[in-house]
Amino acid sequence: MKSWDNRWEKVFQSQQWGKYPPEELVRFIARNFYKAVKRKDIKILDLGCGTGAGIWYLAREGFSTFGIDGSKTAISIARKRIQKENLEAHLRVGDLIRLNYPDGFFDGIVDIAAIQHNKTRSQRMILNEVFRVLKPNGKIFSMLISKRSRFSKENLARRVFTHFLGEDEIRNLFSKFKNLTIEISEKTDRGNFISYFIVSAEKN
Numbered sequence: 001m002k003s004w005d006n007r008w009e010k011v012f013q014s015q016q017w018g019k020y021p022p023e024e025l026v027r028f029i030a031r032n033f034y035k036a037v038k039r040k041d042i043k044i045l046d047l048g049c050g051t052g053a054g055i056w057y058l059a060r061e062g063f064s065t066f067g068i069d070g071s072k073t074a075i076s077i078a079r080k081r082i083q084k085e086n087l088e089a090h091l092r093v094g095d096l097i098r099l100n101y102p103d104g105f106f107d108g109i110v111d112i113a114a115i116q117h118n119k120t121r122s123q124r125m126i127l128n129e130v131f132r133v134l135k136p137n138g139k140i141f142s143m144l145i146s147k148r149s150r151f152s153k154e155n156l157a158r159r160v161f162t163h164f165l166g167e168d169e170i171r172n173l174f175s176k177f178k179n180l181t182i183e184i185s186e187k188t189d190r191g192n193f194i195s196y197f198i199v200s201a202e203k204n
Contacts, residue, residue, distance in 0.1 A: 048114020
């Protein structure tokens with residue numbers, strides 16, 4: 001079984017992608033990891049890292065940065081950006097339902113709207129892997145699109161599969177974790193109304 005959708009390869013080959021991380025990620029990292037005495041000792045994985053907006057930010061901030069994405073094109077773009085700025089990150093092509101990292105390896109894992117592009121079964125498998133590779137008390141951050149969102153028919157027709165979630169689904173998906181918090185971030189963009197659940201939690 002795989003969760004990776006090959007249509008993403010065409011997306012990354014045909015259009016420019018976000019260059020900078022969302023404010024919500026910056027806030028989460030600042031609150032939880034900026035006080036670390038040695039940031040290089042903090043290992044953070046960006047799930048579905050795409051062309052590297054989150055990777056670039058995490059590496060610039062001095063953390064041990066890891067990224068995984070199913071798209072060879074996206075990883076290639078991310079790697080070139082990191083190298084151009086003389087930063088360091090460990091990037092690989094792979095499927096999020098099989099994270100090829102040791103148990104208890106990461107202090108933090110971030111998901112910038114990647115898990116949402118999977119059906120429920122795959123989402124559960126991904127979060128089981130997240131739980132496995134997090135250290136005890138390790139933290140996860142996730143942006144997941146809400147059912148409150150409203151897109152134009154044209155926009156919806158262009159989108160790769162997206163699972164719009166409700167709060168009950170969020171609580172169910174993250175039931176293995178502790179200290180779950182759910183916030184909401186909303187905006188309008190070219191006639192679309194976009195609502196995200198901003199989720200953070202810790203490994204038991």
